[in-house]
Amino acid sequence: MRTSEVIVVGGGVAGLQAALVLGRARRAVTVVDGGEPRNARARAVHNVAGHEGVAPGRLLELARDDARRYGAEVVCDVVTQARREGARWLVGLRDGGRLRARALVLATGVIEELPPVPGLAALWGGDVVSCPYCHGWEARDRPVAVVGAGERAWRQVLLLRRFTGDLVVLTGGPSGFDDERLEWLRAAGVAVREEPIARVVADGGRLTGVEFAHGEFLPRAVVFAATSRRPASPLPAELGCTISGAAVVTDADGHTGVPGVWAAGSCAQPALTVAGSAGHATATAIALNDALLDEDTGLGSPGR
Numbered sequence: 001m002r003t004s005e006v007i008v009v010g011g012g013v014a015g016l017q018a019a020l021v022l023g024r025a026r027r028a029v030t031v032v033d034g035g036e037p038r039n040a041r042a043r044a045v046h047n048v049a050g051h052e053g054v055a056p057g058r059l060l061e062l063a064r065d066d067a068r069r070y071g072a073e074v075v076c077d078v079v080t081q082a083r084r085e086g087a088r089w090l091v092g093l094r095d096g097g098r099l100r101a102r103a104l105v106l107a108t109g110v111i112e113e114l115p116p117v118p119g120l121a122a123l124w125g126g127d128v129v130s131c132p133y134c135h136g137w138e139a140r141d142r143p144v145a146v147v148g149a150g151e152r153a154w155r156q157v158l159l160l161r162r163f164t165g166d167l168v169v170l171t172g173g174p175s176g177f178d179d180e181r182l183e184w185l186r187a188a189g190v191a192v193r194e195e196p197i198a199r200v201v202a203d204g205g206r207l208t209g210v211e212f213a214h215g216e217f218l219p220r221a222v223v224f225a226a227t228s229r230r231p232a233s234p235l236p237a238e239l240g241c242t243i244s245g246a247a248v249v250t251d252a253d254g255h256t257g258v259p260g261v262w263a264a265g266s267c268a269q270p271a272l273t274v275a276g277s278a279g280h281a282t283a284t285a286i287a288l289n290d291a292l293l294d295e296d297t298g299l300g301s302p303g304r
């Protein structure tokens with residue numbers, strides 16, 4: 001059985017950043033990655049200083065190379081189980097392999113659930129996106145629809161108004177907006193359409209528009225879907241971590257409260273972007289290394 005000091009579960013930007021920090025702190029790290037980062041289907045990664053516009057796969061390729069340079073091992077597999085044995089974690093992989101380590105960093109990410117509109121999923125990451133900070137700039141001055149209702153759709157509208165004057169909200173049913181918000185939207189020139197949506201229409205992989213159930217076709221270039229989020233992996237819950245909404249609950253250091261288990265990036269804070277996830281993972285990795293240093297001396301932080 002392979003033994004490391006730390007096993008990082010998930011090799012998206014958060015997991016690889018944690019591995020980089022721990023590798024440079026001379027910790028023996030193994031990253032196990034299922035290879036399904038949330039933004040895999042996006043055309044480019046935005047808002048990452050120094051890497052603006054890089055392809056998502058390329059950014060992770062560079063990050064894997066960086067982590068390996070400091071001794072981290074990156075394994076393509078899925079952690080299916082983990083159990084405590086004495087002061088160690090034993091981890092089981094989908095391919096049957098087993099690993100052992102002093103600590104686990106969960107960097108398993110979240111999954112975004114699209115509103116149930118036929119056609120949205122096929123265009124996800126291209127002309128169907130969710131985050132105006134990540135993709136609002138590319139949608140500027142184009143015909144845009146927000147698809148969805150409630151608070152998340154409302155926040156998207158507020159942001160997207162700054163990018164385009166041709167904005168419509170397609171709620172597919174009751175909008176959930178109160179009279180004050182509806183009045184504000186009317187004054188702002190943002191139409192709210194509550195009619196049922198039949199499907200999103202594409203040609204050659206590019207969005208052409210949205211078709212209502214009554215047959216009307218509304219040409220659109222970009223859809224921002226009001227998504228919801230859920231944990232990408234059942235593992236944190238199975239290990240006994242507290243889950244709140246889509247998030248693994250941690251203290252300010254990224255410790256989950258389960259001995260030797262830490263969480264980094266969007267699995268702990270689902271709204272984090274790429275740079276935010278990397279920052280969070282840096283802080284978690286430093287706190288974890290501090291705890292290992294205490295443990296090395298036998299003097300501090302028992303049970304962390």
Ligand SMILES: Cc1cc2nc3c(=O)[nH]c(=O)nc-3n(C[C@H](O)[C@H](O)[C@H](O)COP(=O)(O)OP(=O)(O)OC[C@H]3O[C@@H](n4cnc5c(N)ncnc54)[C@H](O)[C@@H]3O)c2cc1C
Pocket residue numbers: 009010011012013014015032033034035036037038039040041042044045046047048077078079080107108109110112124125129130131134135232233235264265266267272273274275277
């Ligand atoms: C379409 C889209 C576009 C986006 N564009 C941008 C953008 O332009 N800029 C930006 O800053 N943010 C963007 N984001 C957000 C960005 O994707 C996230 O902030 C970022 O991916 C979070 O990184 P992470 O490492 O926490 O999680 P992820 O990137 O989701 O990585 C988690 C990894 O863990 C692996 N994993 C999960 N469970 C297991 C397991 N049990 N065993 C092994 N591996 C496991 C997964 O396979 C995955 O590889 C976008 C999101 C979407 C959906």
